Amino acid sequence: MDEIRLIDVKEDILADNDTVAAQLRDRLRKSKAFMLNLMASPGAGKTSLVVQTIDSLKKDYRIGVIEADIDSTVDTETVLKHGVQAVQLRTGGFCHVDATMVSRCLDTLQPDTLDLIILENVGNLVCPAEFDTGAIRNVMILSVPEGDDKPLKYPLMFSISDVLVINKIDALTIFDFDIDAVEKRIRPLNPDIQMFPLSCKTGEGIDAWVNWLRQEIKKVRSE
Amino acid sequence: MDEIRLIDVKEDILADNDTVAAQLRDRLRKSKAFMLNLMASPGAGKTSLVVQTIDSLKKDYRIGVIEADIDSTVDTETVLKHGVQAVQLRTGGFCHVDATMVSRCLDTLQPDTLDLIILENVGNLVCPAEFDTGAIRNVMILSVPEGDDKPLKYPLMFSISDVLVINKIDALTIFDFDIDAVEKRIRPLNPDIQMFPLSCKTGEGIDAWVNWLRQEIKKVRSE
Numbered sequence: 367m368d369e370i371r372l373i374d375v376k377e378d379i380l381a382d383n384d385t386v387a388a389q390l391r392d393r394l395r396k397s398k399a400f401m402l403n404l405m406a407s408p409g410a411g412k413t414s415l416v417v418q419t420i421d422s423l424k425k426d427y428r429i430g431v432i433e434a435d436i437d438s439t440v441d442t443e444t445v446l447k448h449g450v451q452a453v454q455l456r457t458g459g460f461c462h463v464d465a466t467m468v469s470r471c472l473d474t475l476q477p478d479t480l481d482l483i484i485l486e487n488v489g490n491l492v493c494p495a496e497f498d499t500g501a502i503r504n505v506m507i508l509s510v511p512e513g514d515d516k517p518l519k520y521p522l523m524f525s526i527s528d529v530l531v532i533n534k535i536d537a538l539t540i541f542d543f544d545i546d547a548v549e550k551r552i553r554p555l556n557p558d559i560q561m562f563p564l565s566c567k568t569g570e571g572i573d574a575w576v577n578w579l580r581q582e583i584k585k586v587r588s589e
Numbered sequence: 590m591d592e593i594r595l596i597d598v599k600e601d602i603l604a605d606n607d608t609v610a611a612q613l614r615d616r617l618r619k620s621k622a623f624m625l626n627l628m629a630s631p632g633a634g635k636t637s638l639v640v641q642t643i644d645s646l647k648k649d650y651r652i653g654v655i656e657a658d659i660d661s662t663v664d665t666e667t668v669l670k671h672g673v674q675a676v677q678l679r680t681g682g683f684c685h686v687d688a689t690m691v692s693r694c695l696d697t698l699q700p701d702t703l704d705l706i707i708l709e710n711v712g713n714l715v716c717p718a719e720f721d722t723g724a725i726r727n728v729m730i731l732s733v734p735e736g737d738d739k740p741l742k743y744p745l746m747f748s749i750s751d752v753l754v755i756n757k758i759d760a761l762t763i764f765d766f767d768i769d770a771v772e773k774r775i776r777p778l779n780p781d782i783q784m785f786p787l788s789c790k791t792g793e794g795i796d797a798w799v800n801w802l803r804q805e806i807k808k809v810r811s812e
Binding site: 407408409435436437438440459461488489490491492493496509511512513515516518519520521522534536537540 | 630631632658659660661663682684711712713714715716719732734735736738739741742743744745757759760763
C-alpha cells in the first residue's frame with residue numbers, strides 16, 4: 367500500500383512544517399517585515415508581477431526577494447537588475463517551498479533590514495498549496511490564457527489564497543476567459559478572497575494591487 | 590531530517606512504480622494499443638489537443654481517454670461529447686499520475702478494444718515527470734503565453750518527453766516567445782525530442798501532429 371505510506375510521511379512533514387512556519391511568521395512580525403508567498407502555474411507572470419511591484423515600491427520600502435525554482439537562476443538575475451536584494455532558492459527537484467527552506471533564505475536576507483519580502487514559489491498550482499511557507503499573506507496568479515475553469519480543478523490553491531491576481535487581461539480579446547465565471551467558481555471555496563485583474567505588460571490595474579500591498583505593509587509595521 | 594525521510598519513501602515508490610509501469614507497457618503492446626501520456630502546465634491546452642486529436646482520428650481508430658485531475662469531471666464531460674470512451678481519474682490531491690492508477694483505469698477501458706489511449710495527466714510541469722505511467726510515449730505541451738524560458742526551469746519534464754507540442758502559436762504576435770530559443774534550450778537536455786508547433790484554436794499544424802500519431806499507432810500494431 368504505497369499510497370498510504372506516502373500520505374503518512376506527508377502528514378508528519380506537514381505537521382512539522384506548520385510549527386516552523388508559525389515560528390517564521392513570529393520572526394517576521396517582530397522584524398516588522400511583511401512577507402507574501404506568490405504562487406501560480408509556470409508562465410502565469412510571477413516574475414513580471416515581482417518586477418512591476420519592485421518598480422512601484424522600491425522608492426518607499428526596502429525590498430527583498432526569494433526566487434524559488436527547481437533549477438536555473440534566471441529570475442534572480444532579472445530581479446537583481448531592478449536594484450533590490452534577492453536570493454535564489456534552488457529546490458533541486460522539490461515541487462514546492464516549505465518553511466524550513468524559507469528560514470534558510472531569511473538568514474541571508476535578514477528581515478530586520480527589510481519592509482517587504484516577496485517569495486516567488488515554484489511554478490505549480492498543486493503542491494505549493496499544501497505547504498505553509500510562513501508568509502503573512504498567500505497570493506496566487508491566474509493568467510487569462512490558462513482559462514476560467516481552473517478553480518474547479520485546483521480547489522486547494524484557490525482556497526488558501528488571500529488574493530487572486532488575474533494577469534494578462536490585455537489578452538482578454540483573444541482568449542475565451544470570463545472574469546465573472548472565475549468569481550462564481552471561487553466564492554464557494556473562498557468567500558473572502560480579494561481579486562485584482564491586471565496586466566503586467568500594459569500596467570493596467572497595477573495601482574490597485576500596489577495599494578493593497580501598501581496597506582498590508584503598514585499593518586505589519588504598526589502592530 | 591524530514592527532507593531525507595521523504596526522499597527515501599519517494600525512491601521506494603518510484604522503484605515499485607517502474608515495475609508496475611513496465612508490466613503495463615507489456616500489457617498495452619500485447620493488446621496492440623498505443624498509449625500516450627500528455628503532460629503540461631494548467632491551461633496549456635491539453636484538453637483542446639485531446640479534442641482535436643479525437644476529431645481527426647476517430648473515424649480511423651478506436652480511442653479511449655483517461656482524464657486525470659485533482660478534482661472535477663469537466664474534462665471527461667467535454668471528451669465524452671466527442672464520441673469516444675473516457676474515464677475520469679480523480680487523484681484527490683495527488684499531483685501526478687502513477688502506473689497503478691493507470692492500471693485501474695485500463696481495467697475499465699480495456700485496451701484490447703482500443704487502438705489509441707490518451708492519458709491527460711494532472712496540470713503540472715514538475716511531479717508528473719517523475720512517474721512512469723506505463724505509456725508508450727510521453728508528450729508535453731508548452732503554450733506560447735507561458736514563455737520560452739521554461740526548459741531552464743523544468744528540465745526533467747523536457748528531458749523525459751518524446752514530443753514537445755508548442756500550442757497557441759496563433760498568439761505568437763502578442764507574446765514574446767521565440768521557438769528557436771526553446772529549441773536551443775531543449776536540445777542539450779533532449780537531442781531527440783520532436784517538436785510540433787500548432788494551434789488548437791485555428792487548426793494550424795495539427796496535421797503534422799496527427800501524422801506522427803498515426804505512425805506510432807501503426808508501429809505498435811505491427812509489432
